[in-house]
Amino acid sequence: MPPLQEIRKKRVCTSCIDELVLKSQVRRGGLREKCSYCGRLRKTFSVSELAEEIDIAFQEHYVRVDDDDDGFGLYAQYALSNDDGLPVVDAIGEAAGITIPIASDIHRVMESGYQSRSAYEIGERTPYDAESHYQRMHPSDRGMREDWDAFGESLPIQLFLNLLGFSESEAG
Incomplete structure (x- = not known):
């Protein structure tokens, strides 16, 4: 498994992203470089840049459904269906329209951004830990x-x- 610093620098091109909003963001603000996943020379974002964009999307449009006490109270009854959600890597892949290898790299970056020594010491789960499951919020x-x-x-x-x-x- 490559070190996190190498993963952060990998480039993802518009051809490797199916989600239209994210793809257009890369087209507008990306750098023309070789994609680390398909090898094409196209507009790209780094894995770190994509992780930031996907983190924002998750905060606005997804909810973590694997906690017993999720803090959402009645909202969850109205906004969510009754399934268990997707494992975090699958949810990232589905949300961004990217392959699992790209989603796995993005997950590593997102997970590292929320890790802290104190959370680790007390056994607290972080938003993107490997056991997390996410579900898209339905408009209410x-x-x-x-x-x-x-x-x-x-x-x-x-x-x-x-x-x-x-x-x-x-x-x-």
Whole structure:
């Protein structure tokens, strides 16, 4: 297994990335270099750069589903289906549209970014440790429905106050 510093420097080209948003980011901001995985000369990001982008995507669109106490409470009941998620390397590969060898290298970089001696000493799991499973969050309209219900409840009161000639600032 190559050292982490070598993995960080590897280059991944647009031909090796199927996910359209990530591919367009590499096309816009990447350097034209030889891909470490397919050997083509194309626009590339380093594995480190891809790991940063994928970490952001995971924070916004994925949830770790393997913890007993995941801290999501009721949100998880509405936003997630009932499966066990994908192992972290598979989830990275699926999210970015990349092969498992590339996903494994990106995982090593992501995992190393969250490791700490104190977490290791107390046996605390980190977000991207090898046993982690992730699941894509499904869009939920729960917040929008709650806002709509609150609006619907306040509407008759606002109409009544307007009929009496009160403005919102005078009534509140």
